[in-house]
Amino acid sequence: MVTVSDVLKNGTDILSAHDIENYKFESSCIFEKAFGVKYRTPAYDRIKNSELDEAVAEQFCELIRRRIDGEPLQYILGEWEFYGLPFKVGRGVLIPRQDTETLVDFLLDYFNNRENLRFADLCSGSGCIGITLEKKLKCDKAYCVELSDKAISYLKENIRLNGSACECVKGDVLLEQTAESFENLDFIACNPPYLTAGDMKNLQTEVQFEPKSALFGGEDGLDFFRCVTRIWKNSLKAGGVLAFEIGINQEEEVSQILIQHGFQNVRFMKDYCGVFRIVYGVKD
Ligand SMILES: C[S@@+](CC[C@H](N)C(=O)[O-])C[C@H]1O[C@@H](n2cnc3c(N)ncnc32)[C@H](O)[C@@H]1O
Numbered sequence: 004m005v006t007v008s009d010v011l012k013n014g015t016d017i018l019s020a021h022d023i024e025n026y027k028f029e030s031s032c033i034f035e036k037a038f039g040v041k042y043r044t045p046a047y048d049r050i051k052n053s054e055l056d057e058a059v060a061e062q063f064c065e066l067i068r069r070r071i072d073g074e075p076l077q078y079i080l081g082e083w084e085f086y087g088l089p090f091k092v093g094r095g096v097l098i099p100r101q102d103t104e105t106l107v108d109f110l111l112d113y114f115n116n117r118e119n120l121r122f123a124d125l126c127s128g129s130g131c132i133g134i135t136l137e138k139k140l141k142c143d144k145a146y147c148v149e150l151s152d153k154a155i156s157y158l159k160e161n162i163r164l165n166g167s168a169c170e171c172v173k174g175d176v177l178l179e180q181t182a183e184s185f186e187n188l189d190f191i192a193c194n195p196p197y198l199t200a201g202d203m204k205n206l207q208t209e210v211q212f213e214p215k216s217a218l219f220g221g222e223d224g225l226d227f228f229r230c231v232t233r234i235w236k237n238s239l240k241a242g243g244v245l246a247f248e249i250g251i252n253q254e255e256e257v258s259q260i261l262i263q264h265g266f267q268n269v270r271f272m273k274d275y276c277g278v279f280r281i282v283y284g285v286k287d
Contacts, residue, residue: 109283127147128154128158
């Protein structure tokens with residue numbers, strides 16, 4: 004008799020044989036998704052030696068197949084955690100990264116004691132930045148601005164899922180008329196596409212499943228930093244903050260862009276791995 008625990012072990016072995024680094028963790032996540040039972044809980048103990056339900060086992064095997072074909076675990080699960088909150092994800096939207104928590108940490112710290120905040124999260128994707136900030140700060144108005152329809156469908160779902168008051172705005176952040184419809188913001192958070200043309204040729208298999216429009220920032224990766232800094236500056240109130248997530252080694256160039264546009268106190272900060280991950284400046 005083939006049992007539930009046999010099929011889990013089989014899935015773990017397959018992921019290991021395909022060099023999936025966290026194969027035990029990933030196979031248990033996929034198991035939980037297929038079987039609807041948390042691994043290593045009394046509920047799991049009750050079923051682990053039972054005979055398999057063929058249909059569920061087939062679903063588990065199909066998810067394992069998708070993973071060994073390179074699809075990211077997060078898309079297979081359909082949901083991922085960011086800053087302790089759940090976010091629905093799937094093809095067409097960028098997976099929230101732990102690196103991005105650095106931008107959230109900085110803004111939570113900077114605006115911790117303030118009330119009636121008005122802010123915009125540009126290039127929102129799943130909404131992980133904007134929704135988290137809106138939930139944790141005292142906000143009067145929070146906007147999430149995104150262009151891709153697919154991403155917007157996840158963004159709206161995540162606003163509902165998290166009971167957030169963020170307003171989803173469909174717009175191209177590179178157009179002046181989009182920026183002109185926002186004013187008096189205390190801060191702008193932006194994690195734009197910032198990979199270079201060279202980076203795009205060497206994407207890790209999993210990243211190739213993510214939308215190119217969420218990744219590619221122009222030949223040198225800096226297109227969004229230049230344009231957003233120039234056209235969104237006027238949407239900030241005096242003393243307002245523009246804070247970007249940046250890619251590896253972009254801190255000097257992005258700082259220069261902010262300085263050229265008259266931002267004061269321009270600084271960069273490291274993420275948990277010691278990589279410079281955010282640049283921010285204060286409007287005069
Ligand atoms: C790097 S992802 C960041 C997503 C999300 N903020 C996060 O941190 O996970 C960049 C996002 O910008 C969106 N985007 C690309 N070009 C845009 C544009 N011109 N205007 C608005 N959003 C854009 C992409 O669809 C994608 O969701």
